[in-house]
Amino acid sequence: MTAPAVRCRDLRYGFGDTIAVDGVDLDIERGSVFGLLGPNGAGKTTTIRMITTLLPAPPGAIEVFGVDVRRKLAVRRLIGYVPQQLSADSALTGRENVALFARLFDVPRAGRADAVDAALESVGLADVAERTAGTYSGGMVRRLELAQALVSSPRLLVLDEPTIGLDPIARAGVWERIEQVRADTGMTVLVTTHYMEEADKHCDRVALMHRGRLRSEGTPEELKAAIGPEATLEDAFRAATGDDLDSGAGEGMRNVRAVRRVARRLG
Numbered sequence: 001m002t003a004p005a006v007r008c009r010d011l012r013y014g015f016g017d018t019i020a021v022d023g024v025d026l027d028i029e030r031g032s033v034f035g036l037l038g039p040n041g042a043g044k045t046t047t048i049r050m051i052t053t054l055l056p057a058p059p060g061a062i063e064v065f066g067v068d069v070r071r072k073l074a075v076r077r078l079i080g081y082v083p084q085q086l087s088a089d090s091a092l093t094g095r096e097n098v099a100l101f102a103r104l105f106d107v108p109r110a111g112r113a114d115a116v117d118a119a120l121e122s123v124g125l126a127d128v129a130e131r132t133a134g135t136y137s138g139g140m141v142r143r144l145e146l147a148q149a150l151v152s153s154p155r156l157l158v159l160d161e162p163t164i165g166l167d168p169i170a171r172a173g174v175w176e177r178i179e180q181v182r183a184d185t186g187m188t189v190l191v192t193t194h195y196m197e198e199a200d201k202h203c204d205r206v207a208l209m210h211r212g213r214l215r216s217e218g219t220p221e222e223l224k225a226a227i228g229p230e231a232t233l234e235d236a237f238r239a240a241t242g243d244d245l246d247s248g249a250g251e252g253m254r255n256v257r258a259v260r261r262v263a264r265r266l267g
């Protein structure tokens with residue numbers, strides 16, 4: 001049996017007294033687009049940081065294509081990651097930003113220039129590649145970050161809120177690129193988002209996370225059908241998380257700060 005793209009077993013993580021991830025079991029099928037949904041503070045980013053080897057995991061807790069994440073270098077070669085905090089350098093051109101990631105992620109020197117061109121092309125930024133990223137719109141910056149994550153031809157693309165703070169057209173543009181790359185390469189995509197319609201439209205399966213635990217998991221159709229005939233994914237989300245979805249004490253301000261930070265960076 002081939003190993004799934006991602007397998008988590010009883011995943012746990014705490015920051016001091018805060019239990020961020022509280023026993024998560026997860027299997028992500030190869031070639032699928034998997035959405036991890038949940039309110040602020042649910043534990044999505046912590047889970048993703050463990051999967052991408054940025055936070056430590058105990059032996060056997062996470063495998064990526066059958067490789068234990070404790071083998072950090074081997075796993076990093078399989079992964080492209082767009083973090084929640086923006087990572088493009090506004091003083092560098094689009095091409096320089098992508099080239100930097102190509103070096104960081106060990107793209108062989110001989111094929112590097114071609115890989116950078118292909119990544120820029122795949123997100124529709126080839127024409128503006130010589131402009132500094134500081135002159136890009138928010139949607140262009142997000143697509144540039146996607147190119148950074150794609151330049152090493154990862155088998156698993158991990159995107160933490162790739163469309164936050166973008167207008168609807170820019171959001172659709174980011175998804176279009178993700179879907180195109182997935183169709184072209186068969187790569188697996190793990191994405192977090194707060195936008196339920198996006199998850200409904202673009203994810204093969206979703207998991208609803210709340211307070212460190214997965215409350216339900218399935219195709220968007222399954223989760224909606226479990227609530228009722230007219231239910232939206234947001235209804236399923238509310239049913240899974242209870243009515244305290246918006247209260248998230250202490251998390252509200254964090255989110256406001258995060259959106260402001262994104263807004264500032266995006267100009």
Ligand SMILES: Nc1ncnc2c1ncn2[C@@H]1O[C@H](COP(=O)(O)OP(=O)(O)OP(=O)(O)O)[C@@H](O)[C@H]1O
Nearest residue numbers: 015018020038039040041042043044045046047255
């Ligand atoms: N570096 C850290 N130090 C201390 N606590 C943290 C840290 N990172 C996250 N936490 C806490 O862990 C919990 C889970 O946070 P996490 O960032 O994983 O949530 P999230 O689901 O990604 O939220 P959001 O939707 O706001 O991005 C929260 O209670 C958060 O305050």
Ligand SMILES: [Mg+2]
Nearest residue numbers: 044045046084
């Ligand atoms: Mg997060």
